[in-house]
Amino acid sequence: MTGLRALVAEDEPYNLKRLVRLLKEQGCEVVAELEDGPAVLEWLSQGGEADxxxxxxxMPGLTGLDVVEDLPRPFPIVFVTAYAEHAVKAFEQAAVDYLLKPVTADRLAKTLERLQRMKAARSGTSLAPQGNGPFRFAVKAGDGLVFLDLAKVTHFTYEDEQVLAHGGGNRYRTLWKTLAEAEAALEGRGLVRGHRHLLIRPEAVVGVKTGEFGRLLVRLAGGSEVEVSRGQAPDVKRRLGLG
Structure with a gap:
């Protein structure tokens, strides 16, 4: 496992050194070793890049969950925790994976394999061509797989621990484990976050309106309607040419 650039944020020195060592042993480049949430946001605001x-x-200052809420741009996230019950919160935040302390080399290897697949998808080594041309991705069908055109999809959601593609009144079970993984694989395809469990294809939007409590409601081709979070509303509007 090589070629992955990792940022590590951990306030306990022993756990920080251990995870950094394990990452380096598996061929990763650790680009930043930080001790709290504000330091992560500061490093990223200065142009820091990581896979x-x-x-x-x-963590003090800001928890890992808080950091994700304030990220300046999407990144694949792996949460590290000593408590298994935090795994649910991790996936609610669309994390790629979570690691329980003490982190083991075998468990980390599985996480890095998933991250490597995501990086390969972003670099164009997936089934789909690059750019704005036709894009197909695999979805489950019975005991096999079929390939679905992205142009037929209106939006993606994360429900019941799986990523679903919606289109034509149908729901398709994708192979992606988290919405962050789907977002990374579809990078450059124009999708926009509606909220932590929603990705919207702007070309499928046929209308918008203001809903209860001032929330932005987006109407999609086929008649479905989705609600956009307050935090994502400005970005969605910009992508639709509304601001």
Whole structure:
């Protein structure tokens, strides 16, 4: 496993050194070793780049969960925690994976394999061509797979621990484990976050309106309607040419 650039944020020195060592042993480049949430945001605001952020959930200043809410741009996230119950919160934040302390080499290898697949998809070594041309991705069908055109999809959601593609009144089970993984694989395809569990294809939007409590409601081809979070509303409007 090589070629992955990792940022590690952990406030306990022993755990920080251990994870950094394990990452380096598996061929990763650790581009930043940080001790709290504000330091992560500061490093990224100064132009720092990484293929994945390994964030301790419980850190002073800002927790790992807080950091994800304030990220300046999407990154694949791996949460690190001593408590298994935090795994649910991790996936609610669309994390790629979570690691339980003490992190083991075998478990880390599985996470890095998933991150490597995501990086390969972003670099164009997936089934799909690059650019704005036709893009197909695999979805489950019975005991096999079929390939679905992205142009037929209106949006993606994360439900019941799986990523679903919606289109034509149908729901398709994708192979992506988290919405972050889907977002990374579809990078450059124009999708926009509606909220932590929603990705929208702007070309499928046929109308917008203001809903309850001032929330932005987006109407999609086929008649479905989705609600956009307050935090993502400005970005969605910009992508639709509304601001």
């Amino acid at each position: 994945a952020l390994f964030l301790d959930i419980q």
